[in-house]
Amino acid sequence: MRLTFLGSGDSQGVPRWWCDCAVCAEARATGRNCRDRPALLLERAGTRTLIDAPPELRRQLVAHDVRSLDAAFLTHSHNDHVGGVVDLYDFVRWTGAALPVFVPARSHGMLLERYPWLPTRLDVRSLDDCVERSGLRWTSFEVPHGANGFAYAYRLEADGRALVYMPDSLDVPEALQDERLRDLELLVLGTSFWREEAPREQRSVLDVEEALRLTARVRPRRTIFTHLGHGVDRDRPLPAGHEFARDGMVVDAW
Numbered sequence: 379m380r381l382t383f384l385g386s387g388d389s390q391g392v393p394r395w396w397c398d399c400a401v402c403a404e405a406r407a408t409g410r411n412c413r414d415r416p417a418l419l420l421e422r423a424g425t426r427t428l429i430d431a432p433p434e435l436r437r438q439l440v441a442h443d444v445r446s447l448d449a450a451f452l453t454h455s456h457n458d459h460v461g462g463v464v465d466l467y468d469f470v471r472w473t474g475a476a477l478p479v480f481v482p483a484r485s486h487g488m489l490l491e492r493y494p495w496l497p498t499r500l501d502v503r504s505l506d507d508c509v510e511r512s513g514l515r516w517t518s519f520e521v522p523h524g525a526n527g528f529a530y531a532y533r534l535e536a537d538g539r540a541l542v543y544m545p546d547s548l549d550v551p552e553a554l555q556d557e558r559l560r561d562l563e564l565l566v567l568g569t570s571f572w573r574e575e576a577p578r579e580q581r582s583v584l585d586v587e588e589a590l591r592l593t594a595r596v597r598p599r600r601t602i603f604t605h606l607g608h609g610v611d612r613d614r615p616l617p618a619g620h621e622f623a624r625d626g627m628v629v630d631a632w
């Protein structure tokens with residue numbers, strides 16, 4: 379099972395329009411910290427599945443020569459995760475293939491409120507709990523997203539192995555960690571800053587220090603941090619078993 383990080387940035391991408399911090403300056407100079415909004419491409423058993431549809435989706439699919447998709451899964455209806463869904467609408471117009479787009483139940487209505495015409499071409503489905511696709515069991519679960527309310531994550535299981543994609547979360551209760559984040563081959567976890575100084579009530583995504591406390595507790599075999607803002611320099615070292623994603627990075631999940 380192969381994962382391609384189509385985008386590894388947070389909601390505003392890196393560099394920020396307005397910012398001259400060291401990470402944004404580096405992103406402009408060499409591009410090592412240059413990041414689009416987040417999406418993943420998952421390839422398994424001859425199928426391709428997209429997770430999330432950020433505003434840069436068209437460019438991301440072109441860059442990786444993706445001309446067919448078997449399904450798409452969306453985590454929640456924020457712009458950095460669904461702003462490119464209009465490109466999926468165009469995509470199926472030309473491929474002519476039906477494209478199931480799974481959206482967790484609470485996000486499904488919000489998505490269709492914004493884009494009521496999507497179902498005229500896309501097979502938009504509300505996902506209540508789990509579904510089998512490409513030989514994987516996909517389970518969606520709701521996670522707290524701080525000031526932004528709620529988001530969803532996905533746990534993918536096959537052959538007795540599991541990975542979780544959880545780009546947007548904050549203050550994930552220990553009971554939920556124990557239920558969903560145990561025994562992971564791979565945890566792909568969103569972290570916007572190394573240490574975010576903003577007041578708690580304004581925050582919406584884990585910082586790296588909090589994320590490291592979470593992984594010390596649930597102990598995934600491997601952790602990849604994504605959804606990275608300009609508070610993260612991806613050249614900064616991480617403890618063993620942890621790494622930062624970068625746009626275009628390809629990994630074997632197992």
Ligand SMILES: [Zn+2]
Pocket residue numbers: 388389456458459545546605
């Ligand atoms: Zn986000």
Ligand SMILES: [Zn+2]
Pocket residue numbers: 454456523526529546
């Ligand atoms: Zn979000």
